[in-house]
Amino acid sequence: MKFKIKFADQIVGLFIIVALAFFVVIVVLIGANQRWFAKDYRFVTSFQSAAGAAPGTSILMKGFTIGKIDKLTLNADNGVDAEFHIYDDYYDKVREYSILELTVSPIGLGSQLLFHPGTGEALLEEGAFVPTADSIQGQSLIDQELVLIPPKDDTITRLLANVNPLLENTSKTIVTVNRTLTEVNRALAGQSSGPLGDIVGDVSAAAAALPGTMAGVEGIVDDVEGRVAALLDQAGSLLAELELIAGNLEATTAAVRDPTGLVTTLLDPSGSIKTFLDDDDALYKKVMSIIGEADKAVRSLQGIVTGLNGEMPKIAGLLNETKTAIKQAQDVLEGVKNNPLIRGGVTERVEQESLYGAMREGSFE
Amino acid sequence: MAIIAAIGRAARTKASGLLYGLGFFYNVLKETGRFFRRKQVGYKVLIMQILFTGYEALAINAVMAIAIGAAINVIGSSLLPQFGQSQLMYSILIVVITRELGPLLTAFVITARSGTAIATQLGTMVVNHEIEAYIAVGLNPISYLVVPRFIGVVVSMLVLTVYFNIFGLLGSFIVVQAVNPTPIGEYLGALMSTLTLADVFSGLTKALVFGVIVSVVSTFQGFAVNRASTEIPVAGIKAVGSSFILIIVADVLVTLVQYA
Structure with a gap:
């Protein structure tokens, strides 16, 4: 009798058991990487707009992902209430006067949700409200220097921070030139009163x-x-x-x-x-x-x-x-x-949904 | 009027065939529920079916998975950085290997190897009056012949899909090391951070559905043979053709359900 036929039960058993073992290992690895077994600390915040934020958006601190957004809801005052969690490894960063900052690129270079720790000694209780940098409360904390905001040291972030004022200045300059030319034209036409x-x-x-x-x-x-x-x-x-x-x-x-x-x-x-x-x-x-x-x-x-x-x-x-x-x-x-930003015109950008996010919208979980 | 009558007859025949097929599927499910409660000789048939359908297809399945995974890795690691989207390689790898091509290619392999084999084997048994002999001695042909093949094909599909994922996601990594060396820790960490249970269960759901389709269609086409030996290859061809079409339709439907 052929070996394969003689030991068919063992071969098939091994064939299935190895597959099950691989399956279990993969599930465990997924769980370990996606923190199924770790404790998270949940907090709430409020944004002016949810543009640039979505459930699953990472919360960054000095380039490290320390948490994620869980849920976004539009409230009765047309604000956006958000629930988020911070990993237990970084819970000691969530001190009193901490704030969140949502930076969205005006030219479509993406967004970042940054966490700035407060200077307070006490840790925030789970479920506490963490203000955002653009809120009145957040501005007050920044003005009082109760929150540690590091300088934006990466080129892209600095570029993002400077792009908006640059565009505003350019816009103002163009408007001024336009007004000047209009005034000159009107003056040359004898219609000006200046x-x-x-x-x-x-x-x-x-x-x-x-x-x-x-x-x-x-x-x-x-x-x-x-x-x-x-x-x-x-x-x-x-x-x-x-x-x-x-x-x-x-x-x-x-x-x-x-x-x-x-x-x-x-x-x-x-x-x-x-x-x-x-x-x-x-x-x-x-x-x-x-x-x-x-x-x-x-x-x-x-x-x-x-x-x-x-x-x-x-x-x-x-x-x-x-x-x-x-x-x-x-x-x-x-x-x-x-100007290198607008030289040659601005190419039309085709919005593409994040594949990573889209896959999770069909989640079975 | 003759055309309308012909259309009506064709519709009635198709509806009747569909109802017959659904009744056949119902009987298979019913007998499958009873299978594990009985100490039957059908268990040996099941083991042999898994051996032929699953174990013996492992080699070709592994080669396909490694080749496709390596191709995606090589193309992704050279193309995606040009757009600053290197991290998308893992998403693409998972979508292609785990969600789409894994179950689909495995189903095609099983259809080509085992679907035709099941249809021609059962067709031959019908032509040789073996089915009548089983009935004569009190054995339910569905319970003894169809259910072990049904369970065997479904289990083989599920197991081979898991192997396809393993070889496609991890085996291809070994091949890629020759082209673009990457630390295993970095690769596994990024892969496991991107891979979700939804991805895994999406592939397994498709494998389950495809396994059911291949086994039911193949056994149904085998039993559809009447008396001539020339009908046997026709049954094999029909089993493959119908299985492919139904697999693709089911793939679209399952994907729509998952992404809807």
Whole structure:
């Protein structure tokens, strides 16, 4: 008879017993690793939100898992009540004033539930409430330095701690740049009420008034030219008259030389001198009027030139401010472009449920 | 009208066959309950069935488990660190070995080896009128022929699934040492922290269901032979085909129940 047939009972018995032994060993190893036989100390806490926390989430202290969350419930005040346990090996860490801190990455790098031991001497009773760092009670304990919060010494945690302020600063910078550009645009459009807008508005108004002023200047110049031409004409006629007078004077001189007819000639009421001088100051008034108009035109030109000189620093300042704003905007955009966190855009992240957690949702236990 | 009548006849035949199969399964369960209370010669049949179905399939089962476990270990240890998810290797190993492939591949091996053997053996007995002889001398064929095979296949399935887990999870570790040396303590600690009783019982539940399917389908197809010897290989083929389909359907259903 074949060995296998002859000792079939023993072979089958051994076959089954070894499998049972392996099964028992595996179950014992699972139990030992998953603390079935160890005592845990249970406590309660409350979170603002359960985001980043779930039943089974590890509670870490200095990188060591010292406990886990058991249960999360949404309470009547829209807070989240949590029950958790601490392993008996670490129960001596749960002292008075201890707090929990739930840190959630704003950019989806996961979350951590940290335990910070208090400085009190007494151990917390099982079932006691442990506040969280973001609660009023937790903040009070931190402010009073009753809790030992170690510095976040790992790069990722520091990054997580700095990412939020960094993003806020970036956001503020972009908003500021946007406002500046909007203000500059509004100012350039003459719609702003600020100092820059006023300056630009003044310049714009001055520039708008400039064509009218130039037209006025041209009118004045035309008027002056007309008046000067008239004046020249009158001066020409005056010279002609003066020549005539000179001729007359020559004749008078000749007449003076001849005493017989001089007095009669000078005292003649229809003579040329009498006629020239007796015109009711018409010539004088005309000349003064022309000079007055010319003076006004020169003053107006002087006022325009003075106004333009006064506006030049404002225009120069405005151009300098615009140039500085554009340079700052360029620096900010370059900084945003070179930022390693958002360079190349943020890739869409596909949320994947934790396989470890999902498996336990189908638990038989 | 003829088509409708044909469909009706086919439905009635299928329903009748299903009811017959359910009645057969009920009788097997009923006789299984009585099996351990009787000092029958069927006990020897049970031992031999476990020997052939379980013990003799251990070698191929172990080779498959070690190969698959080693492949997962090697691929996982080289691929997953690129995504910073090295710890997922243990979860994948457990899901594949313990929950899914362990029971499924074991069931396929048992179907291919023992399912066909059971169906052809019982079919041959029917053709040779041995079943009629058992009935003539007062022996219940289900009690004497089916129940030992039913229990033997189910027990073999459960035991082989445990071995598949052992070889797949631990045996593969030895192979991986040649490629990627890892401390045994670290490996076992991480593995046992990830492995849960739910994982273990999930695999064993599937093994139990698959064992029931393979044994009942194979014995049913064996008894379905009427009188011609040419029906015997057909019974073997039907046993394998039906078992595979039912195993896959049952696998999906059990998985849905566990994850629902």
